[in-house]
Amino acid sequence: MESGVFHTDYRTDMGLRRVPAERLRLGLFAAALLVFPFLASPYWLNLANQIAIATIGALGLNILVGYTGQVSLGQGAFMAVGAYTSALLTLRLGLPWGVSIVAACFATAAVGVFFGLPSLRLKGLYLAISTLAAQEIVEWVVTHWPALTGGVEAVVVPAPRLFGQRLNTDFGFYWVGIVLAGATALFTANLFRSRIGRSFVAVRDQDIAASVIGVNVFGTKLLAFATSSFFVGLAGALTAYYRNIISWERFTLETSVLYLAMIIVGGLGTIRGSLFGAALITLLPAMIATAGRELQQSAPAVAALLPSVQQAAFGLVIILFLVFEPAGLSKLWRNVKDYFYVWPFAYRRGEGR
């Protein structure tokens, strides 16, 4: 009887999904995603779209923070660059939405590289604080340059259309969202099987050692900033088109913190974790709000505390994960898999995926 997974050729050994069970799960997940919009209510579709956008943003942030080890508090700023670039290109220059989204991604990558420049000299905590400065500076530019960005006023984004259909309905956007999120996940998964991705990880694990074995540390960090910001910009641009309306309040430091929480709770440096974290952090306040509405009649005093409960729950989730499961939801998921892998025996598989 076969007592493990044995690959007999390189193709299966190097595949992203190496075991039939993994392919089966992926297939089931894809099927569920295809069926979902036909069954779900607009409320759930809206949440799913938010999760899709958040997944793209979280994957982007994870490339920088989880895989390259450069802590960034500038996520909100980079999303703002993506959102405003795409919105303004369509609004002022009349570019089609597809073009302006791509342009926004590259613009955000450029801004990311610019604010990644301090990583030449800084690392760890100091770099984190310099990205905090980036966040504040971008926010200031957005709110104090009304000629370009509309200042503190909201910007209305023209609705994207495909084959004459509006795309920013919950149903239409869902397909854009999951395709792009899937593509981002696939790209990220493959990135870290390539030479460039491996050098990201080498820089994270020990930058000086990485430079000794011939990795150009500074160049790698800048590339990580660019790649990460590219996807963060994509998330920002999608936010703009999905919401139809953008204002600076959507891209504050709180946004940065939210995304950091996603990758911490999901699991640093994992693709699955980015999805899990994005889902949990998006669903948590929504679920609490639903519970609050239920309580509106029976206990209005409790319902009034809703914002505090949401904020406290957000903080508690971060703290509890860091204290009890620092590797996040993706590790919990692996524990479950490992348990069933050898079920009904109690011993655990040691290494492996």
Next chain:
Amino acid sequence: MDQFLQLTVAGLGTGMIYALAAVGFVIIYKASDVINFAQGDLLLFGTYLVFFFLVQVGLPWTAGVLLTMLVAAGIGLAVERTVLRPLIGEPIISMIMVTIGLSSVLRAVVHAIWGPQPRTFPSFLPEGEVMLGSAVVSADRLVAIPLALALLGGLALFFRRTRSGIAMRAIADDQQAALSMGISIPRVFATAWALAAATAAIGGIMLGNIVGVTPNVAQIGLRVFPVVILGGLDSIRGAVVGGAIIGLLEFYAGGYIGHGLNLIVPYIVLIIVLMVRPYGLFGKEIIERV
């Protein structure tokens, strides 16, 4: 000239409050290498606690302030024991995120207890305005300067003269050497948090006096970063000088240039300092070895 004097006094007054917030940050960083993103929320707690004791309980202000400091120190101890201690030795991102989570929880607690509406408590800093030559400066800020300086001086004495102060410096210098001299590291970390929370509470009290009791007090927490980076993350003197410089820059930029530039100047200074002298004015330069 008058405007210059006014801006200077206002800037120094604000700067000293930054310094009080920053000192708590520095104490925690010095002792335990933790970057405390919840510093602003400790200030917020101080503001609301003193409001609670003075207005809602009705204590005289000496008792109120003392009790506030005690309770704040207790909160600091509790936070260190429950949240920070399990994370000793974890990577920087965990430390940053856990204090961010903490900040969220603390803010939610304040919000749940006292609500979002602004409040006031009876002022114990003198009110009104004082004529300095021909310049009009607000009295509370003028008084805040020597008050804060006295407190910071007291802290400096604590670090030089007392046993626990010296133990803290020893641990900051070399944890293993300090351990082998019989210094209890957990106890020192706990003291650091208690002390930081208590100084933050004082900052919060002064801030509550000047800007009122509102949730916005917590915003000061972010202003601390330019201050400590400029002064050096592990230097109390640096926190004072950095606080003064950042406070002055903010008010000069706001007063002479305008356009909300005061919001952004600290961060521009921060980036420049980081690029030129990452360890700040008085910080210790760290040489990394593999």
